[in-house]
Amino acid sequence: MAAALLQHHARGAVAVHSAGSAPAEMINPAVVEAMAELGLDLSREAPKKLSTEAVEASDVVITMGCGDACPVFPGKRYLDWELTDPAGKGVEAVREIRDDIDRRVRELLAELVPTS
Numbered sequence: 001m002a003a004a005l006l007q008h009h010a011r012g013a014v015a016v017h018s019a020g021s022a023p024a025e026m027i028n029p030a031v032v033e034a035m036a037e038l039g040l041d042l043s044r045e046a047p048k049k050l051s052t053e054a055v056e057a058s059d060v061v062i063t064m065g066c067g068d069a070c071p072v073f074p075g076k077r078y079l080d081w082e083l084t085d086p087a088g089k090g091v092e093a094v095r096e097i098r099d100d101i102d103r104r105v106r107e108l109l110a111e112l113v114p115t116s
Contacts, residue, residue, distance in 0.1 A: 001031060001086075001098050002062060004040045005105045013113045017054050021069035023047030030091040034098045060112070079108070 003018030010016065024047050032042045052071045055061055060077045063070050065085075072078070081104055086094045 001035060001042075002064075002081075002101050002105055004035055004042055004045075005038075005098075005102050006109065008038075008040055009106060009109050010113065014109070017058065019048040019050035019054055021050050021066040023049055024087065028086050028089070028094070030089060030094040031086050031098075033091045034094040037095075038098075060108070062108075 003016045006014065007016045027042055027045055027047060035042045050066070050070065055071045055076070056073055058076060060079065061070070063078065063080045064083050065080070081101070083100060084093070084097050086097050089097070
């Protein structure tokens with residue numbers, strides 16, 4: 001959700017990559033539904049495994065509870081967003097998580113790409 005929301009709001013101003021330390025086999029259907037409500041289609045997306053190379057190539061790394069499973073490199077900015085895991089949750093609960101992520105994404109984007 002975070003990657004899709006950031007891509008949506010950034011409109012090409014930042015490069016966004018998404019991956020997980022222990023990705024599920026498929027995206028939670030409730031996540032797909034909640035994002036579709038905002039006009040964001042995740043139906044063709046699939047969870048991806050986090051690579052060391054992806055972290056190394058990033059300026060900002062946002063983790064969501066991966067702990068020691070996430071590679072750490074000096075000089076990178078790391079943000080750990082403590083969020084409720086949407087796994088197994090219905091669309092109503094996922095909407096709340098989505099909206100929390102959306103708020104955080106907008107705040108981060110305002111830092112990364114200040115508007116005049």
